Amino acid sequence: MDSKTIRKKFLDFFESRGHAIVPSSSLIPENDPSVLFTTAGMQQFKPYYSGVKKAKSDFGTSNTTSVQKSIRTSDIEEVGDDTHLSFFEMLGNFSFGGYFKKEAIELAHEFITKELELEIDYVSVYEGDSDIPGDTESENIWNAIDSSLIVKKFGKEDNFWGPTGNEGPCGPTTEIYVNGVEIWNIVFNEYYCNANGSKSPLKQKGVDTGMGLERLLTMLQKKENVFETDVFETLMKDIEEKVSSESKVGNNRIIRIIADHIKTSIFLLSDGVLPSNSERGYILRRLLRRAVRYMESLGVLDSLSVFFDSVQAIYGDIYPISDEMRSTIISEIKKEEDKFKKTLAQGLKQFDKGERDPFVLFTTYGFPLEMTQELALEKGEKINEEDFFEKMRAHQERSRSSAAGKFKGGLAGHSEMEIKYHTATHMLHQALREVLGNHVVQKGSNITTERLRFDFSHHEKMTDDEKKKVEELINEKIKESLPVTCTSVVLDEAKDMGALGVFEDKYEDKVDVYTIGDQDAVFSIEICGGPHVTSTSELGTFRIKKEESASAGVRRIKAVLE
Numbered sequence: 136m137d138s139k140t141i142r143k144k145f146l147d148f149f150e151s152r153g154h155a156i157v158p159s160s161s162l163i164p165e166n167d168p169s170v171l172f173t174t175a176g177m178q179q180f181k182p183y184y185s186g187v188k189k190a191k192s193d194f195g196t197s198n199t200t201s202v203q204k205s206i207r208t209s210d211i212e213e214v215g216d217d218t219h220l221s222f223f224e225m226l227g228n229f230s231f232g233g234y235f236k237k238e239a240i241e242l243a244h245e246f247i248t249k250e251l252e253l254e255i256d257y258v259s260v261y262e263g264d265s266d267i268p269g270d271t272e273s274e275n276i277w278n279a280i281d282s283s284l285i286v287k288k289f290g291k292e293d294n295f296w297g298p299t300g301n302e303g304p305c306g307p308t309t310e311i312y313v314n315g316v317e318i319w320n321i322v323f324n325e326y327y328c329n330a331n332g333s334k335s336p337l338k339q340k341g342v343d344t345g346m347g348l349e350r351l352l353t354m355l356q357k358k359e360n361v362f363e364t365d366v367f368e369t370l371m372k373d374i375e376e377k378v379s380s381e382s383k384v385g386n387n388r389i390i391r392i393i394a395d396h397i398k399t400s401i402f403l404l405s406d407g408v409l410p411s412n413s414e415r416g417y418i419l420r421r422l423l424r425r426a427v428r429y430m431e432s433l434g435v436l437d438s439l440s441v442f443f444d445s446v447q448a449i450y451g452d453i454y455p456i457s458d459e460m461r462s463t464i465i466s467e468i469k470k471e472e473d474k475f476k477k478t479l480a481q482g483l484k485q486f487d488k489g490e491r492d493p494f495v496l497f498t499t500y501g502f503p504l505e506m507t508q509e510l511a512l513e514k515g516e517k518i519n520e521e522d523f524f525e526k527m528r529a530h531q532e533r534s535r536s537s538a539a540g541k542f543k544g545g546l547a548g549h550s551e552m553e554i555k556y557h558t559a560t561h562m563l564h565q566a567l568r569e570v571l572g573n574h575v576v577q578k579g580s581n582i583t584t585e586r587l588r589f590d591f592s593h594h595e596k597m598t599d600d601e602k603k604k605v606e607e608l609i610n611e612k613i614k615e616s617l618p619v620t621c622t623s624v625v626l627d628e629a630k631d632m633g634a635l636g637v638f639e640d641k642y643e644d645k646v647d648v649y650t651i652g653d654q655d656a657v658f659s660i661e662i663c664g665g666p667h668v669t670s671t672s673e674l675g676t677f678r679i680k681k682e683e684s685a686s687a688g689v690r691r692i693k694a695v696l697e
């Protein structure tokens with residue numbers, strides 16, 4: 136079953152069961168400044184869940200179905216494995232006050248087992264906690280459909296969804312697993328998550344389902360990974376043809392990353408994003424530049440734009456692109472490649488001459504931090520990120536006005552989302568110390584607009600219970616709407632205050648100390664250049680997405696604010 140057939144089969148199935156087919160919305164969400172990209176099918180329908188818009192008057196029915204183009208860059212390091220992609224499509228059916236759990240589960244079961252003839256391994260439902268009760272209703276519905284089905288129960292991390300951005304509908308989920316992979320997420324939007332983290336019941340209950348097309352195709356087409364399915368086949372083949380057989384050896388993952396990044400870049404460009412140094416444009420710039428560098432490492436010197444037609448061969452019928460847009464996309468790719476090649480040549484020359492300071496390479500040659508990191512890694516060396524950010528902050532302080540435009544966005548971490556992650560990082564640091572002990576010290580930190588990454592000293596893998604405790608503590612503190620305040624003091628005074636931080640000479644005489652909490656009930660106190668939010672209520676819900684080893688004695692957490 137090829138991708139065209141499955142998209143159609145899905146939409147037809149739901150249309151014949153009372154759903155209006157709605158085309159995919161743009162990758163740039165409309166009227167939702169809290170998110171950079173469309174990350175799920177429900178995003179274009181957010182106003183219908185809250186009742187601001189009425190589905191009946193807009194679509195003639197309370198139920199819709201779509202195949203939605205989506206971008207997620209929070210797991211960008213995982214791209215190139217068997218299942219992760221930065222661009223993917225989501226098959227979904229939605230109801231805004233129409234049907235609810237019973238119909239949603241029955242429809243999903245029928246589609247998977249009858250239409251696709253796939254065997255369900257097991258399903259999962261939300262187990263409940265003191266905040267939101269468990270979903271026994273869904274459990275009973277599954278049992279009534281098929282008493283032999285295994286119904287597992289998981290907590291919020293797995294079986295609770297939303298909101299996208301800092302507020303919106305959210306609720307418990309039930310998920311379908313096939314071949315050990317979660318393929319369909321069925322969300323029951325019963326609550327509205329407010330920006331301060333509190334939840335109010337939605338007046339009308341809603342359904343939001345999402346099934347990743349590429350993962351489904353992997354199963355239906357009996358492939359090992361998403362890159363072998365028909366939404367990648369031509370592109371992979373065309374890239375591979377340019378790579379010599381020696382360069383291919385051991386570089387399969389790199390070829391996959393190139394394919395992923397080219398595809399995502401073309402979709403971003405076709406929705407109007409242009410490479411730049413801020414937010415969406417910065418992500419596009421990173422994807423293009425990373426693909427260029429990987430191509431060069433494989434000895435391919437062609438422009439990435441030669442693969443435009445390979446991508447079009449896969450998607451042209453579904454997402455047509457005008458000739459005019461085609462020329463724009465090709466010329467934007469080439470322009471960015473030229474800019475990057477100049478930057479790269481200069482930066483590489485300096486790196487080869489022995490320059491290892493990412494700050495110098497960035498400020499003098501425009502050489503991105505992540506390039507220095509990757510090059511250093513290839514040589515088995517390590518770059519001190521903390522030092523880079525520290526110098527960037529000091530640099531900005533010195534030349535605030537002239538730097539304002541230049542360092543905006545992904546590098547200096549001053550976008551609204553990055554500021555939130557900054558504060559969340561302090562909260563995580565403190566929460567880890569409270570849950571695991573005071574041996575926990577920050578070893579590294581990296582923030583993007585989509586997630587935080589925090590490395591810290593600790594010798595064992597964290598247990599589920601410990602992770603839960605850390606999340607709960609942070610979310611509790613978020614709910615308490617604690618003030619975040621800053622005072623400027625001399626270093627010794629900061630030490631006396633018990634502030635966390637790196638006490639080294641590099642700090643100038645006076646340091647900024649950020650306190651989270653009231654004067655008499657301080658939660659976290661840390662030396663930092665900022666900036667931070669003014670109240671923890673701005674953060675939404677904190678969730679740990681991954682906990683893993685970073686190096687000996689150092690663990691790494693990736694977490695998001697939802």
Ligand code: SER
Nearest residue numbers: 175177320343344345
């Ligand atoms: N919004 C849910 C998800 O993205 C279901 O569509 O998983």
